[in-house]
Amino acid sequence: MSVETAELAREGLAPEPSRTADFLRRMSGARLPALFVLTVAVVAIAAPMLTGYAPDAGGPDALLPPLLPGHPLGTDNIGRDIWSELAYGGRVSLTVGILAALTALAIGVVVGAAAGYAGGALDTVLMRVSEFFQTLPRFVLALIIVALFGAGLGKVILVLAILSWPQTARVVRASVMSLKAAPFVDAARIGGMPGHAIVLREILPNALAPIVVVTSLDVATAILLEASLSFFGLGDPNLPSWGGMLNVAQEYLRQAWWMSLFPGAAIALTVLAFNRIGDCLNAALDPKRRGAR
Amino acid sequence: MSTLLEVEDLCVDLAAPDGTLRLVDGVSFKVAAGETVGLVGESGCGKSMTAFALLNLFPTPRLKASSGAIRFEGRDLMSLSPQAWRGMRGARLAMVFQDPSGFLDPLMPVGRQIAETLISHGRKRGVAERVHELLALLEMPDPAIVAGKYPHELSGGQRQRVLIAAALAMEPALLIADEPTTALDVTVQAGILEVLARLRDRLGLAMLLITHDLGVVAEICERVYVMYAGRIVETASATELFARPRHPYTRGLLKSTLPFEGRGELFSIPGRVPGPRRAGSGGPASCRFAPRCPAAQPDPCGLRDPALVARQGANEEGADACFRSGEIAGADIWAGSGR
């Protein structure tokens, strides 16, 4: 806004406090979600110690409602303990979510940096390709690929990564393009640094902020997609997963509402946590939005 | 000439996260009917804020006119209801802004934006004709065609004429122009100023021209107020100001805009404009310009804040806020300083 920024910029508003302290203050909204994610991770890792039953072990007490001794969250139609399934299920969600996002990150960074730095024809081609990938309906594509190629954790991670990289690539490309013109890059180039080294050592470290944000959001999306795939029966059949629990719950909605409530809430809260962290990072790292919130 | 606008001791405050800042600190001025008055100062001196206060239209709710009086056509503007304000804006007083490209709705044909002034004030018939009439008044060729164009289809100068047309649609008594030519090319600037001058003569329009460009002031203003750090530091007729500036700041400003003599460096007043002070802190204990002033002396410049004092003598209508203005009148105080 021409008038406001011109005039107000000179009004000597309060000097900036130290950057780290300021950053931590702005990230305060992410404390609760970060804590939650940590809890889920801890529970998932320590599941054998925190639960009394094997997650896939059926038992004689089927369809027990929650809050009964021995089964705090109830049991499902074959007598599996919901709490155990929930705890172990976190492993799949977090692993797939994080690994898929990191893989998408790897691909996206390579493509985006190449496109942003090299420019020209390479840029156009790569951007058209990523645009195209973004048009395809992600979930349906994932569904069909998994249906055709078989389920299994590794494959699911790969499919999700392949569907998510365009977003990261765009962000990386935008950052690289804007940093390309910076003086310190020119200095490096004059000093004889080869292109890929410039990108790796000079540009990317400064582009970290948006990359971190988009990766956090990617984790959220990947967890949601994985849960959707499992709900469709296309997750790994040997591993307990929250989506898979909802798949089983579908037939028992009338009798056993707890079979749906807990795994669904787990998915919702975890995805919400990562989205919130991504949002807070975005607000905290974006200098322009300081006042807007 | 009757007084059209009278501003007395106006203060505009900004609510900042750690307290209230006073951007305009007790500014007083008058505009007579049909007169063209210039309000001059560098960026950040508070002149735009003063303009916004006159319309009670600030870009952010954190700004407000906290005290003082504004009397326009005999009415006290500070006590108007929001409805009454809407009736005033565009009808009795109007404003033209700095960068026409931002101030026109990009998705609406310009004719409709001009018509908006008319429609907002209840005019229902003959709107299209009036729009064409206004565009013709602003010397635009083919008014009917121009009216249907979108802002991005017009040049900068044309957009500014559209804004002026929209402002004048209801024949206001006062036109406030906030840096009307700053965002335009030099060649176009002259055209806009000429148009404004002609309109003033034809319509008997009073104008308050807010600018940092002394060239603009010289071209079109009859009387001038010079602002510095939220206050008026000098006022005089335009001729008097250019011939015999009194306040060191005015003198420095003039020196920095005089034609370059081809020797040495361009002159600019050393130092920076001070930031706004906190509201309610009781006023500065010294002259605000003193830190940058070559003629400043610890006593009295460092001890008290000078008030605007009218000059004595025949033919002297001006006033300035400098303890030593009389003393230093003949000396070239800025010689040797600068940069």
Next chain:
Amino acid sequence: MRAWQMLGFAARRLLIAVPLLISVVVVNFTLIELAPGDPITVLVGDYPAPDEYVAQVRKDYGLDQNLPQRLVAYLGQVARGNLGYSFVNRQPVLELILERLGATLALTLTSLAFATLVGVALGALAARRHGGAFDASLQTASLAGYSIPEFWIGQILIIVFAVWLGWLPSQGAHSLRAPRDGFGAALDTASHLVLPALALSFRYLALISRMTRASLIEVLNADFILAARSRGASERRVLFGHALRNAAPPVVTVIGYNLGLVLAGATLIESVFGWPGIGRLLFTSISARDYPVMTGILLLLSAAVVIANLLTDIVQAVIDPRVRRP
């Protein structure tokens, strides 16, 4: 609004859409080629089909020829409207899909309409009360709406409204005992539509309200809004005459370019509610390994997204004349 300028723009966009559609078909082809096993299985389905049919398929799709020829053959088949035959359902795939299209469209469009109306209204309200309590709660609510899996919301809605309260039906598009024709039938279908459409609309609503709020806040701070107010325009005129229109483009983008999201959601919702649309068909065909139906659905949904993007671009050009230049 100059008509021929718009037509030129639409024609240009259409031209871009064609290679995109072809690319979609190529992607499908790639999937069929890359799938493990014999492409015949993918083209025919995991079903003991009669030999003559298999031989016909081999010929039609040029399976004995090299790759480029196979691609051309495949493109040719699709162009002719031949998406294969579903032995499980005993119908040509195209016919099968088109039969279910109506149900999915009813569900999707209802959700879209609801999400747009409510989303824009909420977003606009939050923008006007920027910084207030409503604004903050809407921000949190829309983040939640975007994070919660829609199929779970569907299940919870069923539990609350169908099982506990008994107000609305939970499965299918009609009840067994309901009238088959006339107003009664329509009402019956509508009552079956409520819960699935509601569940499907959540994510979209969240996205739309978020974008509306952000866009409107930015626009309300724009200089031309100040200028309009300086002319004496009322707040109502400012909002409806200037602000909403200028805030619309990013919202239109969100609505139009996220159709893939809605279609994906529809797939899941139809499974939860037993809604007889394409999504449900996809679900059953995955279980039955009816590959031609699966690939056929992928093709059609991808094409639908491409077309939706095209329509969105055209709407953008209608709203914002600056977009009409290439």
